[in-house]
Amino acid sequence: MPATISSLEKHYEVIIVGAGIQGLCAAHTFLSINPSVSLLIVDNESSVGGTWSKRRTFPGLYANNLQGFFEFSDYPMLDANVGVTPRGTISGEAASTYLENYADAFKLTHLILFKTKVVRATNTDDDESKAWSLDLVSVNSKDKRGTVTCSKLVVATGQTSTPWYPEFVGSFKKPAIHTANFGSDSPAILEDKSINRVSVIGGGKSAHDAVFALINAGKQVNWILRKTGRGGTWMANSFPQLGPFSVWLEGLLMTRPLSWFGACPWSEGDGFGWARYFLHRTSAGRFITRNYFANMSKSTIEQSGVDKQEKTKQLIPKETLQWYGGQAAILHYGQDFYELTEKAGVNIITANITNAEADALILDDGQRIEDDAVIYATGYKFGPSFPLEPEAKRATWGVPLDSSSPDEKQFQSLEERADAELFASFPELRLGPKYPEREPELGPWRLWRFIAPPSQVPTTNRNLAFLTNVETYQNVLKAELVSLWSYAYLYDELNVQPGSANEVMYEATLWSRFGKWRCPMGSQGKTGDTFHDNLPYYDLLLRDLGLKTWRKGWGVFGEVFGGWYELKDYKGIVQEWMARRESDAVPAKGQISL
Template sequence: MSTDYDLVVVGAGWFGLAAAKVYLELHPIENILVLESSGTCGGTWAENRIYPGLKSNNLHGTYEYPDFPMDPEVYRVRPGEHIPGDVLHRRSRFHTRVDSVEPAPNDTWKLQISSPDSNEPITTGKLILATGLTSTPNFPQFPGVEKFQGPYFHAKDFARYSETVKTADNVVVIGGAKSAYDVAYTYADSGVQVDLIIRPDGHGPVWISNPYVDFGLRLEKLLLVRFLTCFSPCPFGDTAGLGAFRNWLHGTRIGRWLVDKFWVTLGNGVIAANGYASHPEIKKLQPWNSPFWTGTNLSIYNYPHNFNDLVKQGKTRVHIANVDHLTEHEVHLSTGDILKADVVVCATGWDKKPPSYFDYPGANIGLPQSTEEQTCLIAAADNEILTRFPRLRDQPQLGSAVAPDTSGDPHRLYRFIVPPNFVQTRNLAFAGALSAICTAIVANSQALWISAFFDGKLDRLASTDEEITREVLLHTQWGKWRYPCGYGAIAPDMPFDALPYVDLLHKDLGLRVKRKANWFWELFEWYGPEDFGGLVDEWVGKHPVKEA
């Protein structure tokens, strides 16, 4: 087995596979390796995460690589249907974990790995970390958990414990996001009594809608209509030439009034459709803040039966409370309620912090400036953001009147891809270190951007440390102010801003940003994977690859 590579990709999910595919297309004779700690590829959709009945939130046609459309005959899914979980899994055998990364001579990297076959270190000229944001679960250990007599696991491992759907009588699910709803539905629909616990000091219940909203429009498509993306304040939103309109919307009182009306109308439509006011138990599931502030934890109903009916019927009981402690067969809440539990499932999200691979002396995948300098630069970035987007000053209250945390340090990456210290060395990139609704589109564009960046062939790239730092801080601080009810304080979270982000990458690549037939369709027709097919060939046509 070779131990020297031109490129190593760590992670075989959506972003890792796209990055490897595009790089290999442009460097067909280079030695490339993909490492995956799991036994299969697929990331979130790896085989060991698929449990019976799991489906994507996306309907057919929006969750596929631009150059690999999902043929209905091959993948057993029709237009208008949610994609089964097992269809989103691709088989592979890796079982190789990266333990640490450290620099090697000539701007290369040495990776210490653990594998059934070999633990010998490998070296690579370039490294792409595509472990994403859903690799390390946020798994709370409540007082008394060691006394609990039943299965206690994170929702990531639900597939391993899927037999409990048949054996358990009472299940407690902790969490208010879509994964908690998925687990609760699977149990309750099988006749298991479910208690769903949503903590009062968190972000509250998820915004969730039917796939189709008013006038038969698909919600996931509306998020990729260029005109509608203008209603989200975004510092890189003017790449497609709508800067004047965006500035008017977010910089004037009349514009902000229209923006507020847009979000109120959107939220009221979902609230009415879900019938939160129709039943006191359903009311507990109504989101606590405007959809304006939410991130990509918004979701879509994809169940055969109505989830809210299970709540009305008492098959799923909702508690707004904290877990105080566990005993042998019970969960004790802060309200004093005691719940019977054969199983406890923590659908409590993910640890979205940067990976800890870089543990060598002098390692710095953040900003190069001192802490004192960064404090001043962050204040300047905050001032620029809040001056340009005054609406963001009026931050929401979270949970029990807990203000959103705007302290801390999110992952600081140029274009949400490259650590500032490595823009010049061009040997390190992160793929998928963000959360977006249109995963496949963003993965495809990031993959091409990374390959062009490694080759020094981007048409546009910040040239000074000051310019790099300013853009990194502007974009990452914006995330903290824009999506306090999502992941914005930790990682890029862009449910309504993915299309402008793709525009930004394509502008760097020298590719067409406006890809529709005319101005009307450019503004009002949704962007889907089919609009980005042949992107690599288009780029090669403008940047010919030299023959070896």
Template sequence: MGGMAELQNVIVIGAGWYGLAAAKSYIELHPDKKVLVLEAETTVGGTWSRDRLYPGLKSNNLWGSYEYPDYPMVEEVYGVGYGQHIPAAVLHRYLTDFAKEFGVFEKVRFNTKVTTIEATPSGGWKIHVTNSKHEGCSDVLETEKLIVATGLTSEPNLPCYNGQETFTPEFFHAKDFCAKADTVKNCKKAVVVGAEGNATVDLVIRPTGDGPVWLCPPFVTPFKRMMEELLSTRALTWFSPCPWGDEDGYGPVRGFLHRSGIGNFMVGNFWNTLSSDVVEAHGYNNHPELFKLKPWQSAMWTGSGVGIHNYDTNFFDLVKEGRIRVHLADISGLNGNKVNLSDGQIVETEVVICATGWKKESALTYINFDKGLRHTVEARDKLIQEADEKVFQSFPMLKNQPVLRHEAKKGEPLRNYRFIVPSQSVFAKNIAFAGMVSTVTTATFASIQGLWISAFFDGKLARFPKTDDEVVKEVMLHTQFGKWRYPCGYGASLPDFAFDSIPYVDLLMNDLGLKNHRKGSSMAELVESYKPSDYRGLTQEWISLLAR
């Protein structure tokens, strides 16, 4: 690296699902503009990049729900079909093919890690980068507009324990499972820290955490519907409180369900039934070891952090057989090859794998730029109070928050307009964050956020706020809602989506002025699941709309 780099029109940071989609949209709409994609890894793919794959890894999503709208994952090409989870190697190949098909791949600079983002007086950006493979090799790039698509799985959250410096077994985050695959393969004893999980495995779940995740079969209900299909079925989304829910055009129905006694009763029954079906299917109450894995709260309070069975081997059978031993305890320390637990047990192991999640705030440093709201503490507190009052007025059931085993998460959540643009940059139209959300509807979100960002940069959205005050009030309402909606999920720190996903897509589609009801009939609109294929050809629709 080094030398004078030419000014780019747009730089995209990250070549995962969201970065590739955002670059694709911008390139299609601006074929003559200079676009550069920066990627720290050696390949595209983000979570599915080559160096993060390991044997047996596959998607939670089933085929048909995890593909870009304009690039079907054709069964004859990729060897995956209906009802199947997608192997990681196939996903890596698919994302690479997509990048090449739409002219993104040739614009990617690999092994390029962004360290600092600096706002310039002209309204542009200086991007400070280093070479991921060669320390000390740095460069500064310049661009007019910036898309940050680093995602939520870039910086591992690795715990530190007493005695770790003298601990002899391998100790690593799940992100490095690929690099450590041979080590794990030969181990006879392993400890997994976290609620996700021919060796004996000790699964350690903190009693002061959020507890076991909801782990669902891929096909649910007596009608054997795909789990992710339920989350994307419009009529079922009505049962989830959502401040942008009226974007789907069914405001009166939502109002009845969430602001009337009878409606609240129906909503409560919906969530109780959903939770009870999973509990019964897994027999949590019928076996003492399985009972340790029973989620502590109703599925109502959990957002996108829901697991889906995607392996032939039954996880719960392994627990009943004693091959997976569940411990509800903290790790009090490490000693030699032993893990000491807070309940007094001592576990010998050959490896510790930390499935302890990710740091939701990226490690990027910002200069001359504030991502937060521009308000004094007093003004901010008043805005929070007003937003909370509106949330509880619209959705009274959210007042009955679950009793948590830990303190409510503190700190400032990501407060972005439409969960994309920092509030202070809405009218500058020079920066956007793609994929700073948690959802199971990744492929659809990535594509529509990408198109929305291009339209936003160009100042051509059909609907746009007029004042800073309008922006701030909406941002505060949406982000405070997340705190109360998903206290057992990510809602207090970042946008979390489950049954709120399709209404959010409606929100962005309405901003673009595009048709958001895309099914063939009124009945299909309500009961058929929305999939990426329903949004095929959006860029062409957008171009036609602009030409009118």
């Protein structure tokens, strides 16, 4: 492992920023394909894992996945000795240890420069071999700085990298932390006997986790959800009842028939266009689709227990699951969470916070919440975690822009064209709920396949990829497919020929606008967001790689009745792609290789 910034080599072929699930997977994939590539991973934490690094985990934190989906296909969690049982829950500590073991098993740890931030990344056209220059600074000492160059830059900092705070954050002078730092900073609140009452702001999974921890620490909690916000998030059981059967929710979302309810522009070519046409473009099909999501939502609410207590009814999501993306979470608390909040006297408040004073939060109904501490469960920023220069290239790279800038406004005609196409293909999108825009000061990501800068796609000078700009419910599986796709993309080995830069930008805009209308309760198109749309997305990546997408066998029958897709269905995908690449390189009999 590089000891300091000063001990680094001056140039690497590939630099990966981020040592979480995606960054580790990308490094392993790249090295599996080309062991000789010079590679560096940069991360600002002191251990691997990103969201699951040691600093960010805490007792009571569990992954949304059970064993079987939170693991790499070539490194089974049951073999990693982290205390997880078959189909068992995965604690934050187990997840962190698993990722550390994964990094050690594939000899990645020594490639990681820990406790280091990328201050900026600058692109130059002068030398393709040194396309990017990264300014680095040590987290522990601002005096320790350095610069390295690379041929290809892979950004694997996730959507939970940069905390978002409300405007009034600086006004409250008592202890306050964001849930991004709950693992490292919460003991100062949980263990302080002088802190009795704590406000939690937000309705997502991190808010639920914080409330659970505070209850167990004996604190009184004011849980505040914005009146104009999206309310509580969907919290479901891992094994909901479906008629007389108990089914694994994660697996259910990876069945082919359920993917038909996910209307998306990237589903074309999966072989089931006829089903989607009926469900999304006919009156009868749209009626069935609306009722499917309504019934699914009703069942989730009833089985979770959120509607059994009068106060916790405020946590019921405001819209059906039809209008959410990958934000749904799992109830992994070992007891009835909502009954616990009722018994603990958690005060759930639905109101907007208009201001804050040194010792109080001021609500729009006139209430003053004078608590001893505040937990901000307010989510994360959508933009890149470090500046990409020069600024003039950001628009063509698909990076979020200032919404008032001329560069952002130039996309208006593309967006109008995309909306017309989407509403014609998926009429139901017109009827979606309208909620205030998240981060209105910032435009969306516009990336080809949610990964690639549009201006680089039609060229052979591909030196930049963003790997974490699509949210799915199967982050580890997604990491494997995105990592392989990104290698093939960066080295111009995809099995697809993109159009012009304008055509690529239009497709990226189309996908972004789809997210705006399809996920108004999710990321609103600011970044990729899938729920029932994830399996078609994986299919598309496989088609781009020239690999088969129907992997169950038995043709249509296997796809419809062969059960859900699991990691085992994709095991060995890197070797499969490498074998296809080799076979394509071997000339057919009678041909001459030039």
